[in-house]
Amino acid sequence: MGDAAPGRTGAGARRPIKPPRLGPGSVIGIAAPAGPFDPQRLQQGVAVLNALGFEVVVPEGLSAAQGFLAGADAHRAHILNRLFADPGIDAVMCARGGYGSLRILPLLRYALLAAAPKVVIGFSDITALLAAVSRRSRLVVFHGPVVTTLADASQKTVAGMLAAIASDRPLAVRSESAVPLRAGRAAAPVCGGNLTTLCHLVGTPFAPRFRNRIVFLEDCGEAPYRIDRMLVHLRAAGCFEGVKGLVLGSFEACGERAEIQALVADVFKDAPFPILAGVDAGHAEPNLTLPLGVRAVLDAGACRLTFECATSGSNA
16 A cells, blocks of 8 residues: 655645756656557657656566556556655656556555655656645656657657756746636646546545646547536536636647637636636647646736746756
């Protein structure tokens, strides 16, 4: 059974833990908490990371596919826990999404990351891992590329990842496709990720708390009526009570963009918070990296989302 972070003590206990930022020579360990991956695309993604100046560790036995999973639950969790515990690993990047992260959440040792923070990055099904790590360890995590998508990622995707995990400056997210669904300004930490995965976390001890947060949502391959159903489900479950703002990323292969934006506007027609749609983050290209758990400022009318620096110090 996984462990929890140390108990809360003192006024500063709720503050997020920022991992050390990466630099040339930082070591990235690869995990596969979800589905099986294409070995060739993994190697191509590793080559991209090497070209950026990072060292990469691919654990022995990482590829142990069992149907729709990248190995048995205990195997996938063991690799993650080893990477969490290894002082020589500066970051954990996931091989791909798919499905399966939810199965191993009870097996992970979250206190290891609270005691020795590392960058943790991924998207899609990896939303489950990001949410659990954020909630259990208070670590700032990163919704961004997985290794196999780096194989053919755009320069904007790669640059966005570096700006989030290897820079000491605030992160400004700008997308030409962004449009305000409701103008307004909000300042709060960001949480969220893949909409389908977030729905599956409702009622579990790993679900992110949306109250007093800017919520980010994206998805892929879901029909508009299913997007509507999931949003209504989250709303009925009380997840959107006290939310400060809503940011929509890409909804790839989910129907026409205008249709998705219209249904979101309808579901939240009585909500008081600002809503920005069309941010370049999620399953489409580019896939900009968004820090989760750190404070951001959303100016929906100006189509701006700006994060404070999400890392501390340096491992370089």
